[in-house]
Every structure is written in structure tokens, then in C-alpha cells.
Amino acid sequence: GSSVPAYSGWTLVWADDFTGPAGSLPSSENWIFDTGHSYPGGPDNWGTGEIQRYTDDPANVSLDGNGNLRITPLRSASGEWTSARIETRRADFKPAPGGVLRIEARIQLPNVTGEAALGYWPAFWALGSPYRGDYWNWPRIGEFDIMENVNGLNRVWGVLHCGVAPGGPCNEYDGLGNSRECPGTTCQAGMHTYRFEWDTSRSPNELRWYVDGQHYHTIRQDQLDATTWSNMTGHGGYFLLLNVAMGGAFPDGVAGHATPTSATVPGRSMIVDYVGVWQSGGD
DSSP states (O other): OOOOOOOTTOEEEEEEOOOSOTTOOOOTTTEEEEOBTSSTTSOGGGGTTOOOEEOOOTTTEEEOSSSOEEEOOEEOTTSOEEEOEEEESOOOBOOOTTEEEEEEEEEEOOSOOGGGGTTEEEEEEEEEGGGTTTOSSTTTTOEEEEEEOOTTOSOEEEEEEOSOSSBTTTTBTTOEEEEEOOSSSOTTTSOEEEEEEEEOSSSSOEEEEEETTEEEEEEEGGGSOHHHHHHHHSSSOEEEEEEEEESSHHHHHHHTSOSSOTTOOOOOOEEEEEEEEEEEEOO
């Protein structure tokens, strides 16, 4: 994989470029491994209806020896799906007052399309830090979906979750989202850069989503009521997550039926080159 880029005018806050021996786990100094079907005491099936069991088995989550992380869904002989979900130990990512926070990863989505891809749900996202240890304050604490994709479609979704569910100011459980095709190669056929910016340098503040530098979604502070915005932004910050779910509300809803199916093919990896967080400006 390539090294974490340096951007003029931005200061790197935190990053992982997934350097290490093939078959090794990503750094436990940087990452927590979520396992099983839920957080302890949290909603079943991670609150989404996804069916896989998450593990910390290198078969599901490991470095490839070339500077990339691979998260690989597998199906056992008995039909059980396993995969992986990791989250940053740090949960304090937020812009300095008056500054801009940039969260970015370079990722190739699982290279599978059509019926063979039904149920694949790779994601790169962030959750508000108060979720840790509570697990019942979503979506009030905020969720930024920087990259979501389902069923092997050549499309990236960027979504904000906030407020209350169902309904509320963020139209839960759907959230406030937009989507577009990946530029150039499909999302599945090549690496693309997925970026999110939280901009407090302008009034109203903005949340912005990009793919390969192309801006495709914005949420402004004045689109939400002050309490909702404050609940989402006024806490200690966010932690980042990388996972590949199988099945659940989003892929099922897009497919129009339950996923995965007998036609779904296991073993296709989400490949992550790097994850980085940068700051610009601020007091």
C-alpha cells in the first residue's frame, strides 16, 4: 500500500498505514476488535440485522504484507458467516474550535458484483464517543458514514445519522444521505479515497463527503435544530470503524429481499491502504 499522504495546510492527527507481516493482526495499540453478534448489553446483531459473527481471527482480519488491511467475510461448511469489525481506540476525533477535521481512507471494496455480492455491506464510518459503554444512545450521539456500500453496486453512500429513531431530524432509520458512482474504476475494481470533512471554520458549520476528491454530499448546521446538532457535536469526539457486515437492513432493503443468499460468494476482501485523520486551522 501507499504511505499516508501529506496534505498542504493540514496537520496529521492520527493514522495507520497497515504496515506489517502478512497474516498479522492490525495494531492493538490502534484498534479494538469487536467480536460476536453485539456489544455486551447492546442491541442484537449490532442493531442492524446483520447476520455474521465478528472475530479476531486473521482469516477474517489481517495485514497482507504489502501495507494493506484485509477484512474478509467467510462462510463455514455449516453455513455460518464470519467477518471482522475494528474500531479505533481513540475516540476524541473532532475539529479544533474554528477548524476543520478531515477523516479519510483509501479502500478497495470487495471485488464481487451481481448475485454473488448479495449481502456484502462494507463500511468506513465514525460513531460519537458516548456510544462506548452505553450502546442505547444512538442516533443522538451521531454517526458519520464516510463510505457505505451494499450488494457489490458501483456506488458509495455518505450518510449522517442523528437525533431520534424512528423519524426525527435525520429521517431515521435511513439517515440523511446521498450516493454516487465511484469515479473511473468501479468501487470494486480499484482503490478509491473516501473522505469526510467536519468544518467549524464557517457559519453555519458543514459536514461534507467526498470520493476521490469529488464532493457529493453536504449537511449544514442550519438544516438541524440546535439541540440535535449539539448532541451530535458537543461531546468528546468520535471513534472510527472499519467492517464488512453480511446481510441486514441496508443490503436487504436495496435488494428487496433477505441477504445473503445461497448465491453469495464468500472470501472477497475489503482492502484498506490507510486511514488518517487531519486538522486544519482552529484557535
